Amino acid sequence: MTSILPLTEPAIAARAATDSDDTSAHPGAPRRTARGSRARRVRYALTVLVFLLPSAIPLTLFVLTPMVSAAWISLHDWNLLSPMTFVGLDNFAGLITDPDTARVFGNTVYYIVGYLPLVYIGGLALALALNRAMRGRNLLRGIYFLPVVTSWIVVAIVWRWLLAPENGVVNGVLGFFGIDGPGWWTDPSWSMPSIILASAWKDLGFVMVILLAGLQSINTDLYDAAKVDGAGPWRRLISVTLPMLSPSTFFVVVISLINGFQVFDQVYAMTGGGPAGSSQVVVGEIYDLTFRYGSAGEASALSWMLFVVILAATVVQVIGQKRWVHYA
Amino acid sequence: MREVSTRSRAPRILIAGVLVVGGLAMMFPFVWTVVTSLTPGANLGSPIRLWPENPSLGAYEILFTERPFARVVMNSLMLAAITTIVQLFTSATAAYAFSRLPFRGRGIVFAVYLATMMIPLQVLIVPLFAQLRTFGLLNTYLGALLPTFATAFGIFLLRQAINQVPRELDEAATLDGAGHFRIFATIILPNIKPALATLTIFAFMGSWNSFLWPLIVLRDPNLQTLPIALSGLQGQYTTAWDVVMAGSVISVLPMLAIYLFAQKYIIQGVASSGIK
Structure with missing residues (x-):
């Protein structure tokens, strides 16, 4: 194992350098010395702009600007049709004291906590299994990707059928083993687990594809070195594959958190938030507020509350990554 | 040599088996979509079938x-x-x-x-x-x-x-x-x-x-x-x-x-x- 360690330590050092914003630490940046002339600095700044503007312009115009507008709307009482009335922070105050807000946030967090480990471990197992040379590998990869491209409308119909309480397939199998299956999506305490199961199943292929791409960028020399050191398959997984896959894992975790907090389609298609609001999530509430109750101000306020929560969760991830994500 | 290869073949076959069974489960909703699309007058209330009744491209x-x-x-x-x-x-x-x-x-x-x-x-x-x-x-x-x-x-x-x-x-x-x-x-x-x-x-x-x-x-x-x-x-x-x-x-x-x-x-x- 010893020959692996010297490889990871410089990697950590290189990473520490990458994440600081101090330009002087980088070979690619112009040095702030007498020789780093003004013209050179201007040229470097122009280079940065050329690389950033193609994305910065559309993101500013079509995402950031509407985000600011939404913040402005959140301070108003507005049904989308009549003129807006300024109400200050009333929408926020109303939402914070409303027990429904805590409930929908609770359901959303419940979803993430159940979904994320399932989909990551499942997707990792799939990626590892389908990364080895085997006959029919491409066909299998395609098959595991099928649910990702199948619409939620179809997936929801099939999963409701699979999880039907009386004559569903899942309860049939459980019954075979003498287990009395629950009411799944018809039972308030099982509606979230039903959605979690269907979502993890559908997104396995998504995680698989990202991790497969990550596996391809692992330097195969590392495996040879580990083999020379007598590392078995399990040891190679723990000491080479997982650390080298950590940038992809980080991506999957951050994206799944951001998307998980905005879970909606599957809830809408599978339970509509029911029974008895037991599976209502934040974006479901936002959707209802906007399009059902015509309360755009409250919907915008709730969105901004959600934004703050997602931002906080992401910041924790970004700070935490320094402990476990290794870049080349 | 031979011992090694038989020992590593068993888990490999097991993994392949699990992958194929899992794959069938993943395909199922899509297969059902195809079957339903080929069944004239399909009704979602009826039990799910894996072969269309009177198949048609209508x-x-x-x-x-x-x-x-x-x-x-x-x-x-x-x-x-x-x-x-x-x-x-x-x-x-x-x-x-x-x-x-x-x-x-x-x-x-x-x-x-x-x-x-x-x-x-x-x-x-x-x-x-x-x-x-x-x-x-x-x-x-x-x-x-x-x-x-x-x-x-x-x-x-x-x-x-x-x-x-x-x-x-x-x-x-x-x-x-x-x-x-x-x-x-x-x-x-x-x-x-x-x-x-x-x-x-x-x-x-x-x-x-x-x-x-x-x-x-x-x-x-x-x-x-x-x-x-x-x-x-x-x-x-x-x-x-x-x-x-x-x-x-x-x-x-x-x-x-x-x-x-x-x-x-x-x-x-x-x-x-x-x-x-």
Whole structure:
């Protein structure tokens, strides 16, 4: 194992350098010395702009600007049709004291906590299994990707059928083993687990594809070195594959958190938030507020509350990554 | 030798077996969609069958003769193709800056980019609609396209990939006199092919499946995209589930084709060929 360690330590050092914003630490940046002339600095700044503007312009115009507008709307009482009335922070105050807000946030967090480990471990197992040379590998990869491209409308119909309480397939199998299956999506305490199961199943292929791409960028020399050191398959997984896959894992975790907090389609298609609001999530509430109750101000306020929560969760991830994500 | 090979063959067969059984389970909803699309007068209340009763292609015929599905599919294909090409460009350039071009405040700028993913579309859509109306872009392809031109998802995905490319490669190119544009085009892009292929799949899929935004911007039936035409079927033919499912099959096939095409590039260890 010893020959692996010297490889990871410089990697950590290189990473520490990458994440600081101090330009002087980088070979690619112009040095702030007498020789780093003004013209050179201007040229470097122009280079940065050329690389950033193609994305910065559309993101500013079509995402950031509407985000600011939404913040402005959140301070108003507005049904989308009549003129807006300024109400200050009333929408926020109303939402914070409303027990429904805590409930929908609770359901959303419940979803993430159940979904994320399932989909990551499942997707990792799939990626590892389908990364080895085997006959029919491409066909299998395609098959595991099928649910990702199948619409939620179809997936929801099939999963409701699979999880039907009386004559569903899942309860049939459980019954075979003498287990009395629950009411799944018809039972308030099982509606979230039903959605979690269907979502993890559908997104396995998504995680698989990202991790497969990550596996391809692992330097195969590392495996040879580990083999020379007598590392078995399990040891190679723990000491080479997982650390080298950590940038992809980080991506999957951050994206799944951001998307998980905005879970909606599957809830809408599978339970509509029911029974008895037991599976209502934040974006479901936002959707209802906007399009059902015509309360755009409250919907915008709730969105901004959600934004703050997602931002906080992401910041924790970004700070935490320094402990476990290794870049080349 | 022989002992080793038999010992390692057993788990391999077990893994293959699990993969095949799991694969059948993954295929099941799609197979059911196909079967339902071939069953005239299919009823969702009846038990799920794996073979159609009186199989017929009638549902597909309805889609392409009574409904403008050829046009709708072309609209969706065009929008998805443009979105994918533009996103590959905007994502790769931005990712290069976030990985290789340090500047003061870069961390903050990247955080703002990520933040664009954190507000639900359901809420952005109201101000966005008003904005595009002032630009006179409602009912135009451009109006549907513009908000899809850059995504933090793609930038983040490619940044992670570029961070994995050994910096020794850039440094060697710099010594040879290459500037950032040369390094980007000749060192970075060839080394992140798997990530570019992955982004191709997801950018295409994002556009292909997007519902809410095209629904609101493209009111003209001639400009309609596939998901909207599909939901329209459900409204008008409440019981014609075979037609709806035929539409679903049509909506899955191009995505699967893109996936199978892009998958070819998600192969081989590129980084290992670069450094010794």
